[in-house]
Amino acid sequence: MSIGLVLLLVALALLLASAxxxxxxxxxxxxxxxxxxxxxLAACAVGLAGAGLALSRESARGASGLRLAWSLPVGGFHLxxxxxxxxxxxxxxxxxGLAAVYGRGYLAGYAGQRRLAVPAAxxxxxxxxxxxxxxxxxxxxxxxxxxxxxxxxxxxVTFEDERDEVRRAGITYLIASHVGVAFLFALFAMLAQHxxxxxxxxxxxxxxxxxAGAIFLVxxxxxxxxxxxxxxxxxxxxxHPAAPSHVSALMSGAMIELGLYGLLRTLGFLGLPQAWWGxxxxxxxxxxxxTGVMHAxxxxxxxxxxxxxSVENVGLATLGIGLGLLGQAHGQPALASLGYAGxxxxxxxxxxxxxxxxxxxxxxxxxxxxxxxxxxGGLRRRMPQxxxxxxxxxxxxxxxxxxxGFVGEWLIYLGAFRGGASLPGSGAVFGIATxxxxxxxxxxxxxxxxxxxxxxxxxEPRTNIAEHAHEPGAxxxxxxxxxxxxxxxxxxxxxxxxxxxTPAAVAIAGLPSGAAIDAGALLxxxxxxxxxxxxxxxxxxxxxxxxxxxxxxQAATWGCAYAEPTARMxxxxxxxxxxxxxxxxxxxxxxxxxxAPRGFFPESARVEERMGDLAGEQLxxxxxxxxxxxxxxxxxxxxxxxxxxxxxxxxxxVALLAWQLAQ
Amino acid sequence: xxxxxxxxxxxLALPPLSLGVINKVKAFFAGRNxxxxxxxxxxxxxxxxxxxxxxRTTSWVFRAGPIIGLATTLAAGLLVPLTGxxxxxxxxxxxxxxxxxxxxxxxxxxxxxxxxxxxxxGMGASREATFSSLAEPALFLALAIVCIPAGAFSLxxxxxALPWADWGAARPVYFIAAATLFVVLLAECSRIPVxxxxxxxxxxxxxxxxxxxxxxxxxxxxxxxxxxKLFVFGALLVQLLVPVSTLDLLPGAAAMVGGQxxxxxxxxxxxxxxxxxxxxxxxxxxxxxxxxxxxxxxILLYRGHA
Numbered sequence: 001m002s003i004g005l006v007l008l009l010v011a012l013a014l015l016l017a018s019a020x021x022x023x024x025x026x027x028x029x030x031x032x033x034x035x036x037x038x039x040x041l042a043a044c045a046v047g048l049a050g051a052g053l054a055l056s057r058e059s060a061r062g063a064s065g066l067r068l069a070w071s072l073p074v075g076g077f078h079l080x081x082x083x084x085x086x087x088x089x090x091x092x093x094x095x096x097g098l099a100a101v102y103g104r105g106y107l108a109g110y111a112g113q114r115r116l117a118v119p120a121a122x123x124x125x126x127x128x129x130x131x132x133x134x135x136x137x138x139x140x141x142x143x144x145x146x147x148x149x150x151x152x153x154x155x156x157v158t159f160e161d162e163r164d165e166v167r168r169a170g171i172t173y174l175i176a177s178h179v180g181v182a183f184l185f186a187l188f189a190m191l192a193q194h195x196x197x198x199x200x201x202x203x204x205x206x207x208x209x210x211x212a213g214a215i216f217l218v219x220x221x222x223x224x225x226x227x228x229x230x231x232x233x234x235x236x237x238x239x240h241p242a243a244p245s246h247v248s249a250l251m252s253g254a255m256i257e258l259g260l261y262g263l264l265r266t267l268g269f270l271g272l273p274q275a276w277w278g279x280x281x282x283x284x285x286x287x288x289x290x291t292g293v294m295h296a297x298x299x300x301x302x303x304x305x306x307x308x309x310s311v312e313n314v315g316l317a318t319l320g321i322g323l324g325l326l327g328q329a330h331g332q333p334a335l336a337s338l339g340y341a342g343x344x345x346x347x348x349x350x351x352x353x354x355x356x357x358x359x360x361x362x363x364x365x366x367x368x369x370x371x372x373x374x375x376x377g378g379l380r381r382r383m384p385q386x387x388x389x390x391x392x393x394x395x396x397x398x399x400x401x402x403x404x405g406f407v408g409e410w411l412i413y414l415g416a417f418r419g420g421a422s423l424p425g426s427g428a429v430f431g432i433a434t435x436x437x438x439x440x441x442x443x444x445x446x447x448x449x450x451x452x453x454x455x456x457x458x459x460e461p462r463t464n465i466a467e468h469a470h471e472p473g474a475x476x477x478x479x480x481x482x483x484x485x486x487x488x489x490x491x492x493x494x495x496x497x498x499x500x501x502t503p504a505a506v507a508i509a510g511l512p513s514g515a516a517i518d519a520g521a522l523l524x525x526x527x528x529x530x531x532x533x534x535x536x537x538x539x540x541x542x543x544x545x546x547x548x549x550x551x552x553x554q555a556a557t558w559g560c561a562y563a564e565p566t567a568r569m570x571x572x573x574x575x576x577x578x579x580x581x582x583x584x585x586x587x588x589x590x591x592x593x594x595x596a597p598r599g600f601f602p603e604s605a606r607v608e609e610r611m612g613d614l615a616g617e618q619l620x621x622x623x624x625x626x627x628x629x630x631x632x633x634x635x636x637x638x639x640x641x642x643x644x645x646x647x648x649x650x651x652x653x654v655a656l657l658a659w660q661l662a663q
Numbered sequence: 664x665x666x667x668x669x670x671x672x673x674x675l676a677l678p679p680l681s682l683g684v685i686n687k688v689k690a691f692f693a694g695r696n697x698x699x700x701x702x703x704x705x706x707x708x709x710x711x712x713x714x715x716x717x718x719r720t721t722s723w724v725f726r727a728g729p730i731i732g733l734a735t736t737l738a739a740g741l742l743v744p745l746t747g748x749x750x751x752x753x754x755x756x757x758x759x760x761x762x763x764x765x766x767x768x769x770x771x772x773x774x775x776x777x778x779x780x781x782x783x784x785g786m787g788a789s790r791e792a793t794f795s796s797l798a799e800p801a802l803f804l805a806l807a808i809v810c811i812p813a814g815a816f817s818l819x820x821x822x823x824a825l826p827w828a829d830w831g832a833a834r835p836v837y838f839i840a841a842a843t844l845f846v847v848l849l850a851e852c853s854r855i856p857v858x859x860x861x862x863x864x865x866x867x868x869x870x871x872x873x874x875x876x877x878x879x880x881x882x883x884x885x886x887x888x889x890x891x892k893l894f895v896f897g898a899l900l901v902q903l904l905v906p907v908s909t910l911d912l913l914p915g916a917a918a919m920v921g922g923q924x925x926x927x928x929x930x931x932x933x934x935x936x937x938x939x940x941x942x943x944x945x946x947x948x949x950x951x952x953x954x955x956x957x958x959x960x961x962i963l964l965y966r967g968h969a
Contacts (some may be wrong), residue, residue: 294790378720378800398766400766400767401764401767407765408765409759410756410759410763414756414758414759417758417810417816418816421811421812422814425964428811428964432804432807435804436800439799439800439803442799443766444767445795446766446796447793447795447796450773450774450779451792454788456778458724458777458778459720459777461675481694521754521756524752524754524755525754525760525960528738528754531741531752532735534737536731536734539730546711546880547714547715547880550715552710552714553714553715553718554716554717555716555718555719555720556718557718557721557876558781559781560783567780569782570781570782571777571784571788574691575786576789577789579790579946580793580796580797583946583950624809
C-alpha cells in the first residue's frame with residue numbers, strides 16, 4: 001500500500017471523525033462548526049498531499065489497494081488509487097478545502113437561528129463520500145458511496161427547508177439523483193455479469209463486453225444525470241441556488257464533475273471505443289454548452305445563472321472527452337491526448353473558478369439579502385475585495401488569457417482543429433462543429449460574466465437594498481483570494497496544470513506515456529501572458545507620465561444634458577442580454593404576467609417575467625406525466641386489502657418454486 | 664532581429680494612415696476634399712497632450728479599460744505575420760490566442776462602459792456583446808478554412824502554407840474565407856454597415872457610445888487601438904489575397920503596406936455606398952457570414968483536404 005493511499009485513507013478518517021465530533025457537540029453551535037471545518041481543512045490538506053504523491057508515482061499500472069473483509073454477499077471492500085482517481089481527488093479536496101473554510105464564516109451568520117451541528121457534520125460526510133466514490137474499486141462499494149453522497153447533498157440542499165422553493169428544489173434533486181442511480185445499478189449489473197465480479201480489476205481484465213454500446217448509453221444516462229448533461233440538467237438550476245453557498249460551491253465545483261469521473265472510469269472498462277460514442281458526446285456537449293450559456297445569459301438570479309454556467313462548463317469538458325474518444329477510435333494518439341487533457345484541465349479549472357464565483361455570490365447574498373441582479377449595483381464601493389475576486393473569476397470563466405480557463409479551452413480548440421484536419425469524413429465535421437460551437441459559447445460566456453460583474457458591482461445601486469452591504473469576514477474572503485490567485489497562476493504558468501493532468505489523460509487514453517502533450521508547447525503561452533502583462537504595465541506608466549502636471553478632474557457621468565439622472569436609468573441586466581438572446585427566442589420560453597394599468601387613474605401596475613427551461617417543460621414533464629398515466633392503469637393492484645396481498649406472496653412463491661424445480 | 668524591428672515599426676506606425684485613407688476615400692465619394700491623410704496622427708498628438716476628466720461613478724475598471732484594450736490589440740498584432748518573416752510571438756496554436764486576446768480587450772471595454780452607470784454606455788456594451796458573440800463563430804470558421812488544409816495551427820505557418828501555385832482548384836475556398844474575414848473586420852472595427860464611426864446620435868452608436876466618457880490620453884489609446892485592430896484584421900485579409908509570405912522581407916513589407924492601403928480604400932468605398940443596417944438586421948448579417956464560412960468548410964471537407 002503506497003504512502004499516497006495511506007494519506008488518503010487518513011484524510012477519509014479525519015473527515016468522518018470530525019463529522020462525528022461536530023455531531024457530538026450538538027448543543028454548542030460555534031464549537032461544532034469549528035470542529036467540522038477545521039477537521040475538513042486538515043483532511044483536505046492531507047488528502048491533497050496524498051493525491052499529489054499518488055499522481056507523481058505514475059501509478060497508472062498496478063494501482064495500490066486496500067482490501068478488507070466484508071459480510072455482504074455481493075461486492076467487496078476494495079479501495080485504491082490510480083492516476084485518474086488521484087486527479088479527481090485533487091480536484092475534490094481542493095474545492096472542498098476552500099469551501100470548508102468559507103462555510104465556517106457563512107454558516108456562522110445563521111448562529112442562533114438554527115442548529116449548525118448537523119449541516120457541519122453533513123458537509124464533512126459529503127466530502128468523505130465523494131472521496132470514497134473516487135477511491136472505490138468495487139462496484140457495490142462505489143454505489144454505496146454514491147448514494148451516501150447524493151443523500152448528504154440532499155440534506156444539505158434542504159438546509160432552509162421552511163421555504164417552499166427550497167423543498168421543491170430538494171425533491172427535484174432527489175428524484176433526478178435516483179433516476180440516475182437506477183441506471184447506475186443497471187450499469188454495474190451489466191458489467192459484473194460480463195466479468196463475473198463487481199471488482200474493478202476483474203471488470204477491466206474481462207475486456208470488451210459484447211454489448212459495449214448499450215453499456216455506454218446506460219452509463220451516459222446514469223452519470224449524465226449527475227453531471228448535468230442536457231436534457232438531464234433540470235435539477236441543477238433549482239438545487240444549486242437553494243443550497244447554502246459553500247455547499248453550492250462544492251456541488252458545482254466537485255460533485256457534478258464526479259459524473260464525468262464515472263463516465264471516464266466506465267470508458268476505461270469498455271476498451272477501444274467506437275467512433276459514434278465520440279460523436280454522441282460531442283453533440284451532447286455542444287447542446288449542453290449552448291443551452292447552459294443562453295440560460296445563464298438571460299438569468300436574473302445570480303446563483304441560478306452560475307448553476308446554468310456549470311451546465312455549460314460540463315458541456316465543454318464533455319466536448320473534450322468526445323474529441324478524445326474520436327481520437328482513440330481513429331487511432332490518433334495526439335488528438336486523444338489533446339482532448340482528454342483539455343477536458344481534465346477544464347474540470348480542475350472549473351472547480352476553482354466556479355467555487356470562487358459561488359462564494360462571491362454567497363458573500364453578496366450575505367451582505368444584501370438578495371440574489372436578483374437588477375436590484376443590485378455599485379457594490380464595488382462597499383465590497384471592493386469581493387468585487388476584485390469576482391472579476392478574476394469572471395475573466396477566468398470566460399476563458400480569457402492570461403487566466404486558467406483559457407488554457408483548458410485552448411487545448412480543446414487545438415484538439416478540434418486537429419480533428420478537423422486529420423479525421424476522416426464525419427469526424428472532421430464534428431471537429432469543425434466543435435470549433436464553431438466553442439466560439440459561440442465562448443463569446444456568450446464572456447457577455448454573461450461582463451453582465452453579471454457590471455450589473456452587480458459597477459455603476460450605481462439600482463435600489464437601496466445594497467446600502468448596508470459590507471465585506472464578509474476573513475474566513476469567507478481568504479478562500480476567494482486563494483482561488484483567484486490560483487486562477488491567475490495556473491493561467492500564466494499552464495505547465496503546472498498540464499503536469500497534474502498528464503498522468504490521468506495518458507491513463508484514460510491507454511497511450512504510451514511518450515504520447516503525452518509536450519509541456520514545451522505551453523511555454524509560449526507563458527511568454528504571451530508575460531508580454532501582455534508587460535504591455536499593460538508599460539501603458540499604465542505611460543499614461544501616468546502623460547497626465548503629470550495636466551488637469552485631471554472629476555465630474556458626473558455625461559447624461560446628454562439630462563437634468564435629473566437617477567440610478568434607475570442605468571442599463572439593466574435584462575436589457576443587456578435581450579439583443580443577444582433575441583435570435584434564440586424559440587429555445588428560451590418566457591413566462592410572464594402582466595397586471596396592466598386600468599382606468600383613468602390607475603393605482604398600480606405590475607409585470608413579472610420568468611425564463612423557463614425548454615427541456616423541463618417540453619420534454620421531461622410531459623414524458624413524466626405520460627408515464628404516470630400509463631402506470632396509473634396498473635394501480636388497481638394496490639388496493640390495500642391485506643388478504644389479497646397475502647395471495648400475491650403465495651402466488652409468487654409457488655411460481656418461483658416451480659421455476660426452480662423446472663431448472 | 665531586424666524582422667522583429669520591422670514588424671514592430673509597421674505595427675506601431677502604420678495604422679493611423681489606414682484611417683486617413685478611409686476618410687479621404689469617403690470624402691472623395693462625397694465630393695469633398697476631406698481631412699489630410701495624416702489627420703489621425705495630429706488628433707492623437709493633440710489628445711495625448713490633454714488632461715483628463717473622469718466620472719465620479721467610475722472606478723479603476725474604467726481607467727483600465729483603454730489600457731487593456733490597447734495592450735491586447737498590440738499583443739494580437741505581435742501574433743500576426745506582417746512581412747514574409749514569422750511574427751515575433753508566433754507559436755503553435757496562436758490562432759486561438761489571437762481571437763481570445765481580442766476577446767479580453769472587449770471584456771474590459773464593456774466593463775469600463777458599464778462602470779459609468781450610464782444608459783448610453785450600457786446600451787453600447789450590450790450591442791457590442793451581441794455583435795462580437797455572433798462574429799466569433801464566423802472568425803473561427805474563416806481561420807479554420809485557412810488552417811485546416813495547411814495542417815498548421817499557427818497564423819504564421821498557415822499563411823505561409825497557402826497554395827499560391829494552385830489557383831484553379833484551391834482559390835475559391837480562400838475567397839470565401841476572405842469574404843467572411845471582411846465581414847468580421849467590418850463588425851469588429853465598427854465600420855458601416857455594422858456601426859457608424861461618424862454618427863453622434865447615441866441611439867445609433869455602438870462602439871462610439873461605449874467610449875463616450877473617456878477623454879485625453881485614454882481617448883487617444885482607444886482611437887489608436889481601433890486603428891491597430893483594423894490594421895491587424897487587415898493584415899490577415901491582405902495575406903489571403905496577396906502572396907506576401909512568398910516574398911523577401913522588404914518587398915513583402917511593401918506588399919503588405921500597399922495591400923493595407925488598398926483595403927482601407929475598399930472599406931472607405933463600402934462605407935460610402937452603403938447605409939448602416941438596422942440594428943435588428945446586424946445579427947442576421949453576421950450569422951449570414953457564418954453560414955458562408957460553413958459553405959466554405961463544406962467545400963473543403965467534400966473536396967478532401969489532403
